[in-house]
Amino acid sequence: METLVGIVAAATALIGAIAAVTHRNAVVGVLFLVLNLVSLAVFYVLLSAPFIAALQVILYAGAIMVLFLFIIMLLDLRREEERESGLLQKVLSVIGGGVFFLLLWGAATGGAAPAAAELPEHFGSVESIAVALFTTYLIPFETISVLLLVAMVGAVLLTRKGGR
Amino acid sequence: MSLVWMLTLSTALFTVGVLGVLLRRNAIVILMAVEIMLNAANLALIAFSRHLGSADGQILAFFVMTVAAAEAAVGLAIVLAIFRLRKSVNVDSLNRMKW
């Protein structure tokens, strides 16, 4: 059952990603990306990370992608015709991408993976993550909050109309 | 659902993202491709986390998501500013910063 779900999720994730970057209509692209994100969330549940999965849906699908959608709608890019890329760029990109995939895949799967470890109790639960977040990773966590603040101020400043 | 399969999927998604950045001209789509790459990395992190039985990977994924949110906010704000200036989000129209 889980394998079946995994295969379906993998397929949708891949299809969603490919469609997201290739579809001419950016809105549809965003929707496919959401599909991809939600399938990845399914993966996270399967990989005992329900908290991250919920975050994936709330944060990524619920906030970031809506922001994308907003911007696309705001700019009304539906009719934007996209000219073709240069041929050299295209060929080199595809070749480079292919080589890169092979190399990365080789790097990721080539070495002998360590044996799968036993999962501790409450693995991936909100409590365990929260404890690690507020002890071991406290400083990165606080830094991230500063980063978010800076990004927010930056975004507000960048998008302010007129007077600067 | 072995680690190898997860990493394969992650690599594939990452490559899709890379190709998206390389081949598309729409700045928003490029940002979306970047998000795909980040997600591919997240998938790898979570797969490893599960495989090694350590929560660190999940926490890193959490951080990646937060950074992605910040990146999207600023990135889209930049796209918006560019659009106001150029009436276009085509990144190839932004080639003024050369010699």
Next chain:
Amino acid sequence: MTFAAVLETLIKIGVVFFVALTAVAYLTLAERKISGWIQDRIGPNRVGPWGLLQPLADGIKFMMKEEVVPSYAHRPIYMAAPALLLISALSALAIIPFGDRLSLGGYEVRLAIADVNIGILFFLAMSSVGVYGIVLAGWSSNNKYAMLGGLRASAQMISYELGLGLSLIGVLMVSGSLRLSQIVEQQGSFSSWNVWSQPLGFLIFMVSAFAETNRLPFDLAEAETELVAGYHTEYSAIKFSMFYMAEYVNMITASALMATLFFGGWQLPFPAEAAGVEGNHLALLQILCFLIKTGFFLFVFIWVRWTLPRFRYDQLMHLGWKVLLPLALLNLIWVGIGVAWGWF
């Protein structure tokens, strides 16, 4: 997962959906009746006794109407949007525990479709996915009223999700769990209902819930007088009814959550021993109790709708960001102090 577990879940889904959708149908009637009562008129009274068959008639009418798709609409998205909205609304119902457990011939049934350990996060996730339905409906209609309505609605929902989430954290701090059944159990006695310890949190949650469901006084998205009907201007027939169903399902979810998070859920307001019932009788009593609480909040929803005027959009945003958000933080500090000192 055993076959029995799958079957049990499927049955629970069926029952909940049946009850929820029926409730939706009769909520429309209730809304019209109550509004009639508030406005000192009669309300629907022609179909069936006291208009009781009116929802049925409405349903049939919706199904028989002609489907109109605007010619410049983005067809696939136009079709998918209401479904997306309704699906996310209905999914959110899955985590609500409507009773403790029922014993059916020795087989224990937990009275919630999915009592997952990230229950509240699931609710938030579903409500954020719901935004898509509205945005896409507005966008794909290719109509400026619809578009504006969609943008308004989504901005509103995103804004109020913050206040909603923050007011929830107070509850989570007290219960120490995201699992709804645990939150309910923690409010075992009448005096330990969360509403007593954090009335401010409840108020914020309620106001935010009103905004989340796009109900008056926050129905800016479909403000008839200025936007015709907002994001569903172009929709007709069954797709139009799906929007309405989603709205009412969201109301049910929100009411049920208010009851669950702040008013002890299915817990009786007095010790069960006092009632002198146990076993399945007790379970049924608890379900009844839950339904009464939820029903009360549904009534409040309708009551408010017909009582308060609509906000202006800037007022709405002001309320969300500059009033509710700081208040929610205040509530958080209050709860934090309370938890640290061991008051609740």
Next chain:
Amino acid sequence: MITVLRFLWLIPLAPFAGAAIAGFSGRWIGRRGVGIIACGSVALSFVLSVVGVAALSGDLASLDALPGLAINLEARRVTLEVAEWISVGGPDGLVVSWSLMLDPLSAVLILVITGVGFLIHLYSVGYMAEEDRGYARYFAFLNLFTGMMLLLVLGASLPVLFVGWEGVGLCSYLLIGFYYTETWCADAGRKAFIVNRIGDAGFLLGALTLWLASGSLDLEPILDGVAASGPLREVALAGSLLLFTGAVGKSAQIPLSVWLPDAMAGPTPVSALIHAATMVTAGVYLVVRMGAVFVAAPLALAVVAGIGAATALYAATIACAQTDIKKVLAYSTISQLGYMFLGVGVGAFAAAIFHLITHAFFKAVLFLGAGSVIHALHGEQDMGRMGGLRDRMLITWVCMLAGGLALAGIVPFAGFWSKDAILWGALSGGHTFLWILGLAGAGLTAFYVFRLLFMIFHGKPRDEDLVRNAHESPYIMSGPLLVLGVLSLIGGIVGLPAIIYGGDWLGRWLDPVLAHAPAAAHEGVHSAGAEIGAMVLSLVIAGAGFMVALMAYVLRHVWAERLPRKLEPLSGWARAKYYVDEFYQRAILGPYLQLCHIFRQFDERAVDGLVNAVWRTADGVGHFARYLQTGFVRNYALFLLIGAALILYLVLP
């Protein structure tokens, strides 16, 4: 009463606080507030000083139990450690504290500084009243100066002393350049600062020399240690001469005297306080304070005496030829400081301090009187245009007359006793030649001071328009003048010599501090008759100076008209200040500028050439490399990808 000494730190703190308040909030508390704060803080400091000195003169033995206080009964010295400052190298390393020391010497000086300082603050309120800008700034600097001077005098270790030393230098710079919009004022400030820095370098080196030898920067171990034979005694000559360099700079002695006349660019009360009464005497204070070190090196004492006597005479001759009222007083100050150094050099420490005190009184009154005149004449400083002001400015005239008589050394004014004590010290110490120089200087002093008075107050106005509207200054200015005038008259009472049945209170008060002063030399003259004779002689010489001035400027005797012409080229040189500034300009600044020019050439040709070569190379390379920069983001991304793939390939096992 005696526990008051624990609050010694309040004495310098009060003016510091005043400076902070006046400086930072002068805009809000208004001119009146600034005046009250500034005068009040110094007055407070004065009262505290009086109480502190009274406590010091009491029974010190009971103080031992108090924390932070160290008592040296023998030297009547109370040391208070306020806070730790520097602590390096563990317990055996260098430890410097903010510690203050009150002993009879510093007691005398804090009384003078705060007393005269307060009077001058009060006077300034009137003098600066018409100043539009910088009123609060002026008083903040003045207060800061007072605090720094007190720190200098009270400092119980060389670094603390040095902080005060530099602090007064800074305030001097700030106040000389008070009218900083005038280029020449700003230049004068810089000149003062730079010349002082030359001396300060000597001070620092001297302090470090003493530290190397003694292992401590505190005054007490150095002064006690130098008496015994040891490393400290061996460096005594070098250390004392280096310290003396600092004193020469601060007290404007030859060869670093050039800054003081220029320093008159500041407001006149500043000249009175800083450049006459207090700061410039810091050099004398330093030498007296470190007297034990100087005594350990007789050659150093001889150098001090020689430079002092030379400066006294040299500056007096210049003063005779100046026409600017403040310039005359400035050279007079240099000359009188020379007398003080002469006194120190011949071992008459108490006499030097005595002269320091009386000089503070009469020079302050002369400067303030001059300020009053300048104020009345709306900024005119040229004596050549004055005259006949006596009737219009009676109080000023009387006060300046008292100050002038004191300066000229006419009995019984304060200056007579103190100058005579110094001259007697020289004679009795066997330094007959120096004594003759001093006597000659005394005659010149009498001449120029009466020349000054006559030119301002007597005869007919040389510039009617200027003098017509002159009027007496307000009471807030004439009040301090009167007080200081009275002090000039009776100030000598503290040090009346035993020979005329005086108490020599000052000498006895200072005795514990000056125990190390050398005994009178054998070959000197010691008889009481000789002392009386020397007094009479100096009085006669002063009288002669007075007569010359009287004939030249009041009676207008014929030969007096011819005298300057007969003395050419000496008088011309004196008028031109012996071309010292010009000499420095040519002999030091010229070669220095030449050297700078050479370095500049090196910088422009060699260093810049190298830098230019770098950018030219980079520019040339970039000219070709820029074709790689297409301006298309996705090209860059492609390069990035290729690079990443390469790295992956390289790191793959």
